[in-house]
Amino acid sequence: MTVQQIRHATVEIQGLPVFYREAGDPANPTLLLLHGFPSSSAMYRDLIADLADAYHLIAPDHIGFGQSAMPPVEEFDYSFDKLTEITLELLDTLGLDRFALYIQDYGAPIGLRIASRHPERVTAIISQSGNAYIEGFTPFWDVLFAHAKDRAANEPAVRRLLTAEATRWQHTHGVPADLLEHVNPDAWVLDQAYLDRPGNKEIQLQLFWDYQFNLDGYPAFQEYFRTHRPPVLVAWGQNDEIFGPEGAKAFARDLPDAEIHLLDAGHFALATHGTEIAALVRDFLDRKVATA
Incomplete structure (x- = not known):
């Protein structure tokens, strides 16, 4: 297999620099990878390299994350609706009319807004702790939902999540002891470095509050899901205490043909099961997208 080089680029969307990683031949089917909190497109580096021989991959950093612009909260509407709008404009700028979605954490409400509003553009969905059901919420969310109701009273507790x-807990919790050595510490150090930039915690607090919507x-x-029946692959950490495994199983209610895999992993399952997930994704896309 030829080693695929990842390209790094930035385009201006609504006057803001939006960074993205790209690999593979644009003539091949496209997979759009949307990251979650508190990460960036960096979480997909290995997966992009694994799939780029057969697929065209695009992984952007959301505004406020990674290498994309980080305007202060007073100057930008940090909401999931706005992040969806930016992502759609990025896709149009890049000329991407049809694509499969890989959604993780925050990537889910962004990607599923796109899919539900533009079903003709989405060829398939892969969810890795990309929640779409109430069943997926765990006690981890209690403080966040309390913050949504009363920001001032609950902000100190929510700030501890930053x-x-x-x-580090997000990256290591739920990982079996014998697999901890496979979790790259660069992942949480990089995420924290982005969070520690002046003004970024205020951005994250605003998105925490907006998550309720x-x-x-x-x-x-x-x-x-029920109307359009997109092909769906779920590859989810069964030990994830942020979005629990019941959220993975719930997809079957509306999508009886969903392919659901619960892995012995935590919230960032790619860290320990990257090879397995890459194989699942390749097989799934080969069957559902490449020949479509």
């Missing part, structure tokens, strides 16, 4: 200790979109997401 500390180095919490970031994603739940309002769940009925539309689920109706999209």
Whole structure:
């Protein structure tokens, strides 16, 4: 297999630099990879390299994350609706009319907004802890939902989710002891470095608060599943205590043909099961997209 070089580029969307990683031949089917909190497109580096021989891959950094612009909260509407708008404009700028979606964490409400509003553009969906059901929420969310109701009273508790200790926990919790050595510490150190930039914690607090409105979109997401029946692959850490495995199983309610795999992993399952997930994705896309 030829080693595929990842290209790094930035384009201006609504006057803001948006960074993305790209690999593979644009003539091949496209897979759009949308990252979650507190990460960036860096989480997909290995997966991109694994799939780029057969697929065209695009992985952007959301505004406020990674190498993309980070305007202060006073100057930008940090909402999931706005991040969806930016992502759609990026796709149009790059001339990407049809694509499969890989959604993880924050990538889910962004990607599923795109899919439910533009079903003709989405060829398939891969969810790695990309939640679309109430069943996926765990007690981890109690403080975040309390913050949504009363920001001032609950901000101190929520700010603890932005500390180095919490970031490391996200990357290591739920990982079996014998696999911890495979979790690259660069991942949480990089994520924390982005979080520690002046003004970034205020951005994250705003998105924490806005997350409540994603739940309002769940009925539309689920109706999209029932009506359009997109091919769906779920590759989810069964030990994830942010979005629990019940969220993975719930896809079967609206998508009886969904291919659901619960892995012995945590929230960032690619860290320990990257090879396995890459094989699942390749097989799935080869069957559902490449020959479509």
